[in-house]
Amino acid sequence: MTATERGGAASGVVALEYIPGPFTVPITVDGHYRYAPGITLRGLPRPPTGTRFVAWAATPNLDVIQRLGVVTNGVNEVGEIALDRFLVLISAEAGLVSTEPRGPVLLRGESPSNRMRPPDLYQLSLGAVMPPAESSGWHGVPMTPNIPMLPSEMALTPATAPWLPRTDGAIGEARPPKPRTLRDGDTLELVAEPVHRTIAGHHLVMYGFNGAQPGPLIVTTQGARVTVRLTNHLEQPTSIHWHGVRLDNRFDGVPGITQPAVAPGGTFIYTVQFPDAGIYWYHPHLREDIQQDLGLYGNILVRAAGADRYGPVNREETLILDDLLIGDDGPVAYGRDTPTHALMGRFGNVMLVNGAPRWSAR
Ligand SMILES: [Cu+2]
Numbered sequence: 429m430t431a432t433e434r435g436g437a438a439s440g441v442v443a444l445e446y447i448p449g450p451f452t453v454p455i456t457v458d459g460h461y462r463y464a465p466g467i468t469l470r471g472l473p474r475p476p477t478g479t480r481f482v483a484w485a486a487t488p489n490l491d492v493i494q495r496l497g498v499v500t501n502g503v504n505e506v507g508e509i510a511l512d513r514f515l516v517l518i519s520a521e522a523g524l525v526s527t528e529p530r531g532p533v534l535l536r537g538e539s540p541s542n543r544m545r546p547p548d549l550y551q552l553s554l555g556a557v558m559p560p561a562e563s564s565g566w567h568g569v570p571m572t573p574n575i576p577m578l579p580s581e582m583a584l585t586p587a588t589a590p591w592l593p594r595t596d597g598a599i600g601e602a603r604p605p606k607p608r609t610l611r612d613g614d615t616l617e618l619v620a621e622p623v624h625r626t627i628a629g630h631h632l633v634m635y636g637f638n639g640a641q642p643g644p645l646i647v648t649t650q651g652a653r654v655t656v657r658l659t660n661h662l663e664q665p666t667s668i669h670w671h672g673v674r675l676d677n678r679f680d681g682v683p684g685i686t687q688p689a690v691a692p693g694g695t696f697i698y699t700v701q702f703p704d705a706g707i708y709w710y711h712p713h714l715r716e717d718i719q720q721d722l723g724l725y726g727n728i729l730v731r732a733a734g735a736d737r738y739g740p741v742n743r744e745e746t747l748i749l750d751d752l753l754i755g756d757d758g759p760v761a762y763g764r765d766t767p768t769h770a771l772m773g774r775f776g777n778v779m780l781v782n783g784a785p786r787w788s789a790r
Pocket residue numbers: 669671672711
């Protein structure tokens with residue numbers, strides 16, 4: 429803990445001990461971390477008559493304040509802290525101690541969890557950042573209700589315009605993906621195109637291959653070499669990367685490095701060989717945050733050349749997982765010129781298995 433000017437030579441350490449319980453991390457029923465603080469204090473001045481030192485825990489923006497108990501120089505076991513990010517304050521309280529500190533604060537500390545923050549947190553927590561212009565077009569990312577957020581942090585908007593796929597033109601309903609078996613020498617046409625989907629009650633324009641989403645499960649055999657002709661019917665350039673597959677570098681699908689991006693309306697012909705058995709996937713390597721997120725992906729199942737490589741099973745299922753970020757008003761927009769949340773995608777709140785919110789093995 430750090431002393432304030434009033435704290436003078438006082439110092440203190442708060443040890444956050446875990447509270448034993450059946451789970452690895454002790455939490456309250458509403459999902460907050462629980463800590464048993466041990467507060468060791470030194471050099472507190474002798475309090476004026478009728479004044480006691482009291483320890484408090486508070487959220488960074490002081491909207492929740494917990495009274496931990498009366499403390500003195502030495503080791504103090506006080507009440508538990510049930511906050512995720514918090515400050516610990518030691519104040520001098522005269523008379524009856526109320527539910528909030530009234531007296532001067534002598535020592536101040538903060539939880540390690542509170543140190544992960546932008547450098548301008550205090551500007552944010554004080555609300556000094558202006559809310560965005562109404563015209564920015566960005567809607568906030570949906571937050572879990574029991575996690576307190578700083579209002580001015582929630583008002584931040586990315587430095588690029590919001591973007592969602594175009595909804596005009598003829599866009600068909602997405603079909604569920606079908607497996608496509610490729611033998612050595614076969615050719616597969618893959619058309620990247622927008623598709624309609626209804627997910628969690630929202631009508632969305634997403635991306636698929638050949639009208640299906642996810643793209644077809646490619647089933648092939650170790651040692652096969654196939655041709656894939658990609659046609660781009662999207663409104664933005666794309667490519668296909670064959671994730672984990674050992675192939676000629678020029679067919680690896682990384683625009684600007686192994687090939688030029690395939691412009692809207694354009695085509696690229698890949699030669700894909702499968703020297704290794706296993707499960708792989710394919711996806712674009714351009715604006716992955718948009719194109720992968722919207723559904724341009726599919727699995728590749730390469731069967732081993734030797735039939736006895738795996739033990740016998742009575743059924744095989746291929747699962748591909750995705751998460752979509754959908755707010756109250758529909759999908760949360762992407763950045764028009766640059767990714768906004770993470771380079772290759774963002775954390776979603778609607779989980780998809782093989783493109784569907786519900787999947788069962790029956
Ligand atoms: Cu990849």
